[in-house]
Amino acid sequence: MAGPMGTDIPRWANVVVLPIVNLIAAFLVSGLVVLIIGENPLEVVQILIWGAFGFEEAIGYTLFYATNFIFTGLAVSIAFHCMLFNIGGEGQAYIGGLGITLVGLHFGFLPPIVLIPLCVIGAALFGAAWAFIPAYLQAKRGSHIVITTIMFNFIASSVMVYLLVNVLIQPGSMQPESREFGEAAIPFVHEALAWLGVEFAESPWNLSFLWALVCCVLVWGYVWHTRWGYEMRTVGTSPTAAAYAGISETKSIIVTMCISGALAGFLGLNEIMGYHHRLLLHFSGGYGFVGIAVALMGRSHPVGVCLAAILFGALYQGGAELSFEIPTITRELVIVIQGLVIIFAGALEFMFKPQVEAVFRWFMPRRSAAAPAE
Amino acid sequence: MAPAIKLVGIDKSFGAVHANKDINLNVSAGSVHGIIGENGAGKSTLMSILYGFYKADAGDIFVNGEKLNIHASQDAIDAGIGMVHQHFMLVDTFSVLENIILGAEGGALLRKGVDKAREELNRLEREYELEVDIDALIGDLPVGLQQRVEILKALYRGAQILVLDEPTGVLTPQEADHLFRILNALKDQGKTIILITHKLREIMAITDAVSVMRQGEMVAHRETAKTSTEELAELMVGRKVLLRVEKGEASPAHAVLEVENLTATDKSGVVRVKGVSFNVRAGEIVGIAGVSGNGQSDLLAALSGITKVTGGKILINGKPFVGGPPQGAADVRHMGLAHVPEDRQRMGLVIPFEAWECSILGYHNEDECCRGPVIDRPKVIQESLRKMEAFDVRPQDPNLVTGNFSGGNQQKIVLAREIDRDPDILLVGQPTRGVDIGAIEFIHKRLIEMRDAGKAVLLVSVELDEIMSLSDRILVMFDGHIVGEIPASEANERILGLMMAGINPDDDEEAA
């Protein structure tokens, strides 16, 4: 967007300060909404923070949600690097969960050390498959990926309901859910800590979190340190340069989207293999969409994605405690905040740039005499 | 009489780039006034300020003696200023008529305005030899006609002062002459004309007065009659200019690149190269001249494997090459061909990448860059630094974002990458477009060196001077065909110009 301006502002101003300013703006407007519904924003903030980090279980929940957001946030951001807008994280996550379920139902008897890698593969394959079709259509037929991935979210939802209601449902059960997979599951963090002799409150936080962190490192390496990542970024920034360099745009688009879909598919590891241990209707619960906000907040960098994911995890968990403490505040307040964060951190990304730069110039020795007169 | 245009103390910066520095300019009414300057001197910026497209940081504008507050283009239009932009401001999907009335529709409903416009346009077309089919879609018209539409647009709005920004860049010398006739006719009607160019020949041919810009400053004003090309060139670049490149005799050997009856299409499937045959031998530079848009770009794209060849044969070192995406551009590199593309910003480089990343573009899969799938960053950076030293890229910083290098240095980064791997054949498109005179000399020297080292070089350029001074043989392209070949020693501007317009010079001579 804004060209590589030869300004004298340090890079971290735009990479770190600007998102924080945007976030503050989003929270201020959210505070306004809280005022409108007649509550005290300061009290709300207090409860939010306490509810998200105030006690061990809260931290567990916060990080449990954060795990979801890391997966979907990474999925969206890796696609961004190829200039693809993957709005289909939701559907890919949902179908990825189907992959895990099939593994869980058929191989539930295997020891975790074998089963869990199988689940990872299942999730990745199914998630990638669901991303493959829109990617193929974009690359080969020029169908706008934003539209096709939106459509695929709806289709995924229908497919999964059909399967749950007619195929996967436990015979005799009234619930459209699969049966439980059995004993094998991804261990909870409190269990793992217990093995080490550390006591930690029980929560759904499980070791998928570690896999999420590993994925961050893998994505970071892939994007900036492999030639595949190099090709992907070239296609994303300059398709003409990619053609000149002999890089296949089609291949890059498809591979990137498949990776993106696989990452989104991992959502099921946390939700299904890590916590519910069976396939639930709508277990993807909007996490795919939040991934967009996370990627934007995190500037599509794994470190940023992690931080943004924790922020959103805290919002989700803190929000639950909030509606617990103040019943007049509905749980949807969190969605409002989420929307505002996307507006300020995404669409109005550079709104405060002049102000931030002005502040920096104020504090910095002047290097260029010809500062623009605006 | 007050000057038609008077600019006082115009100043303008874009971020760190100081594009116009305290500019003063007087243009007398009823004259043709030239403004010359190298690429990036600030000519377009100045005119855009006059036209209300940019807002000056400081300075005043007087039109016919009256101070004018120009906030938007509408103010300039109201003051009788019309502008033909360097990059045309036309809507491709609209008809000529729609483009012309845009902004001057004559009423909230189109119907009435359209009928009146037809009449008026017919009159203008006849009066100034500006024939064009007003119901044709702009996208279907060749650039020369699009330019006429731009002129019509300005006249339709009643422009008394007409600014033309590098109007001849897209024209053959003959078309340019036609344009100059039109301009003279306009001048005879009492209109004032400002002509921006960096071609000295044109200044001498048509202007009454000329102003020279260099690096954002107005360095001189002259009456055309009282100056010379040499003086203007020196004013333009700030020192004496070497107009010819020193080079020895070529000693061509075997053919490295053989092209037989090649046809190729552009992205939208239009045939742009129509059965072209030629070869390039080791130890010679072959130049391809032509007005831009006659298939040169598509020829380069096909030869370098970027687009698919639809017919004919390409042999590199005697081996057949079947190009086409996605692999073509990579394959052809393995066969010993390197390519300096015409458009360095969109093709040769990835502007937001750091310089070291751009230094392996196209070669990123080679073993020396990678360990397995992982790019060997320290090694690549070091190599990049070495190439920057060898090609005198400034600043010598492989970690700098490519976009922050100046145009000339960007070009050197591309050249360094392509030449460094010692290819058998080098395709070069517009090697010195937008590059300063010092860098031009450097680049030309490297190309001659390559030739003398026994490499084959195919040069495509729209600058006839460059073609004539570098090439050993010259091919001329027109409408997708190669319409002629002459040894450089026999070429001159007139002959090439005629061939570029698709006219056989011999016929022309007979006619004369």
Added chain:
Amino acid sequence: DFKPGIIYDLGGKFDKSFNEGVYNGAEKFKKEFGIEYRGFEIANDSQREQAMRNFARRGIDPILAVGFSQAAAVEKVAKEFPKVRFAIIDMVVNLPNVESIVFKEHEGSFLVGILAAMSAKSGKVGFVGGMDIPLIRKFACGYVGGVKHVNAKMDVFQNMTGSTGAAWSDPVKGGELAKSQFDRGADVVYHAAGGTGIGVLQAAADAGKLGIGVDSNQNHLHPGSVLTSMLKRVDVAAYNTFKAAKDGTWKAGFSALGLKEDGVGWALDDNNAKLVSADMKAAVAKATQEIVSGKIVVHDYMADSKCPY
């Protein structure tokens, strides 16, 4: 001190359907005894357990979980807090500190099916379900049974609103579905579709036809246009659970509330008195009796995932 709590299901406590029924029962309890209770609406599946544990830890007892989706959470948390009393509606959890309450919706649906059949002059009636899940097919099947009980030749149009959660809250689509059934000649349409059903009843009122409400008494929504409502007395269940817990008569175990237990029924009040003739009343009364006595066994779709009618 005595502090009961409710955890509502994803639909939220104002779903105009059975979450709201529970809410009404609890409000009644609150008014009657002046005892405050805590309610919580979950936002996602992961919050069930969390909320339950939260309640249990804060000394809330008994904890009433609304909806079959809560079963897994109840099972887990009830084990962790064996001293706390739990109750779950619409699902069975076999633990010593859990009371499970399910309803025989098919029996209630059977009755309104009879009423529908008797007031449909055209010989055609309709059913609009929410999400296509077995529970809703159970409603549909009972209803068809009732209709065919009156006249085996009658047509019953059946539509499900959709397959996502939105199917519970899409009154516009509900209205369209109902209109399509009216277009095909249906005179009465029964809905088991939560918020979507509001649109069904609205469409019936707009078209001058009859609708049948569900779960709570919805007769008042469009007086004169709602033939009756199939009552699923979750309000009573909630009230009873709280009261029993307060009085110390609470017992763990399983109860299936049908006609016999007054767990399901049909609504008759001023709003629909004119619509229900004496004949109809008699026929329903007879059927009620026969079901209670076991002479008629209404088929339960969920027993075998089949509907024999």
Added chain:
Amino acid sequence: MEDFTLFVLVLDATLRVSTPLILAALAGLVSERSGVIDIGLEGKMLGAAFAAAAVAAITGSAWIALAAGIGVSVLLALIHGFACITHAGNHIVSGMAINIFVSGLTIVLGAKWFSQGGSTPQLPHEGRFMPLEWPGAEAVADVPVIGPLYSELLSGHNLIVYVAFLAVPFIYWMLFKTRFGLRLRAVGENPQAVDTAGISVFFLRYRAVIICGILCGIAGTYLSTAMGASFVRDMTAGKGYIALAAMIFGKWKPLPTMLACLLFGFLEAVAIRVQGAELPIVGQIPVQFIEALPYVLTVVLLAGFIGKAIPPKADGVPYIKEH
């Protein structure tokens, strides 16, 4: 005869179902023709549906409700404009954000104001747009062919349905026969050309976005006060996205866009009737399949049967002007 009547009834339903799609798709069309991508149609409709229902519940006037619906939708459109036009933000991100924001805010406010979990109360008759009977509709109802056509298909819709269908020729006329339309189309293709012709790009795009807001506002009002009789959470249920698809189908032209909307509306109307029925050969079609059909169809069509859908050239490209 029976079949014919049934068919007319399906068409009748098609008109009802298509109405919000047509309005929203035209809204998107005007916006995108000016170069502003709008995937926030959904959010604007939802916001308008809520505002209209809330105001109708309080004032009991359908007309004030319509004004409120339009007002809120235009406000959201202006936020989108502020992000995309003034601040050169990413159009898709902005649209997404508005959708999410509105889906939360309507419930938060609704829950606060009406204490019904985000829904509004049922609206009284005066608070709604009721069907308009055309003169003589009753009388001719039994005449074969003409009767059903006149009394079912043409007569008996509410005002907004007629407005939607009249909006199609109106938007066509506006785009192709007026000065404003010429400029609007130009700005979506080449904003620089418009700027140098002395016309403000920003002002033009803002006007386009406002028109988009007005149309979405009408569409939203239709959902909650004409087709339905209250607001319920997320009641647009993806209609904004379907409208977007219809606009792409229609290749950004009013008439084909309307036909695409009618096609989707027809599909839905037919689906409602086919659902659960035993069909020859295929047997009973699962409801999920029917539900997914418009989406599948959109993908299939996007994949190649509609040729290349070429958007306005500057669609989604922010116009950045140095000053």
